[in-house]
Amino acid sequence: MAVFTPVSLDDLSGWITQFPLGKALSIRGISSGIENSNFFINTDSGEYVLTLFEKLEAEQLPFYLELMRHLAERGILVPAPVANRDGKILHQLNGKPAAIVSKLAGESQLAPQPVHCAELGAMLACMHMAAEDFPIRQPNLRGLEWWLQTTPTVLPYLPPELQQLLSSEVKFQQDFAAGQVYAELPLGPVHADLFRNNAMFVGENLTGIFDFYFAGCDTWLFDLAVTVNDWCVDLDSGALDLPRLQAMLDAYRAVRPFTAAEQQAWQPMLRAAALRFWLSRLYDFYMPRAAEMLTPHDPGHFERILRLRISEAVPALA
Ligand SMILES: Nc1ncnc2c1ncn2[C@@H]1O[C@H](COP(=O)(O)OP(=O)(O)O)[C@@H](O)[C@H]1O
Numbered sequence: 247m248a249v250f251t252p253v254s255l256d257d258l259s260g261w262i263t264q265f266p267l268g269k270a271l272s273i274r275g276i277s278s279g280i281e282n283s284n285f286f287i288n289t290d291s292g293e294y295v296l297t298l299f300e301k302l303e304a305e306q307l308p309f310y311l312e313l314m315r316h317l318a319e320r321g322i323l324v325p326a327p328v329a330n331r332d333g334k335i336l337h338q339l340n341g342k343p344a345a346i347v348s349k350l351a352g353e354s355q356l357a358p359q360p361v362h363c364a365e366l367g368a369m370l371a372c373m374h375m376a377a378e379d380f381p382i383r384q385p386n387l388r389g390l391e392w393w394l395q396t397t398p399t400v401l402p403y404l405p406p407e408l409q410q411l412l413s414s415e416v417k418f419q420q421d422f423a424a425g426q427v428y429a430e431l432p433l434g435p436v437h438a439d440l441f442r443n444n445a446m447f448v449g450e451n452l453t454g455i456f457d458f459y460f461a462g463c464d465t466w467l468f469d470l471a472v473t474v475n476d477w478c479v480d481l482d483s484g485a486l487d488l489p490r491l492q493a494m495l496d497a498y499r500a501v502r503p504f505t506a507a508e509q510q511a512w513q514p515m516l517r518a519a520a521l522r523f524w525l526s527r528l529y530d531f532y533m534p535r536a537a538e539m540l541t542p543h544d545p546g547h548f549e550r551i552l553r554l555r556i557s558e559a560v561p562a563l564a
């Protein structure tokens with residue numbers, strides 16, 4: 247799994263003539279995705295990734311695809327959407343919205359070292375700055391508003407102690423987001439799901455970051471906190487790994503120094519980033535979609551991370 251909508255070489259062959267890619271030579275479903283149907287395709291002009299969007303609304307897609315085009319044009323290492331002869335990058339195939347993007351070389355680094363974290367930190371800062379003038383605005387659809395909406399849905403499934411943790415953290419985040427420090431945080435389009443499985447490396451060199459389908463406008467610090475909570479932690483305990491953390495923060499800061507408000511907001515933001523994924527994993531666990539064929543991600547992992555970010559001081563950003 248997971249190809250939800252099959253595409254044959256025949257289907258592809260007629261459809262691909264609108265792109266300047268030559269003939270389609272082969273198509274192979276990618277098994278590891280969970281949101282969309284993805285395929286590696288070979289054409290006369292090289293290898294690409296074809297995505298059929300299974301859940302995202304057609305009106306949300308231009309934000310993601312145009313953002314990737316905008317970033318790629320500015321030298322950020324992201325898959326570049328391929329335009330057809332009319333310049334369009336969003337299409338329809340087998341009844342689903344579809345796009346072709348360039349294929350990144352390499353593979354995901356699932357056991358990152360400080361050197362990988364540094365590569366990623368620098369690219370993240372460059373991406374934030376390159377996206378600043380992106381003209382389309384779409385909120386982070388998994389932001390505070392979604393947390394407030396989703397919490398009452400999952401609360402009844404939780405034991406009292408977890409109900410208390412979830413409710414009090416959402417309240418903490420709501421108050422924090424209403425305050426002066428939060429109001430001063432720089433923001434713009436962010437990736438918002440930059441986990442280890444969403445970047446590619448050849449050896450120690452980052453070749454690109456992908457899967458922009460949770461992207462939206464949010465604070466840059468939230469994006470960094472999401473990234474740190476996955477790349478710079480011990481996966482068993484959720485504890486921060488200081489050499490990886492330092493490498494990522496130093497590399498980010500070298501491109502874009504942190505503001506005073508960001509330095510003050512760092513720990514609350516690491517909590518927010520943990521809450522975001524605890525909540526989405528709780529939601530997917532208790533409210534699996536009908537077509538869901540995968541084992542849901544473990545919510546307990548982000549519950550542990552959240553507890554640690556609340557109880558333990560984190561190294562300062564400065
Ligand atoms: N542009 C790309 N270049 C190379 N590999 C890609 C690219 N896009 C997706 N993949 C591969 O497809 C897999 C699933 O893609 P992903 O975007 O994570 O799917 P989903 O959003 O459905 O979870 C990735 O783990 C990666 O191996």
Ligand SMILES: N[C@@H](CCOP(=O)(O)O)C(=O)O
Nearest residue numbers: 280281439441457523527543
């Ligand atoms: N990173 C999220 C799940 C999103 O899945 P992706 O494969 O689309 O990145 C999590 O770990 O909960």
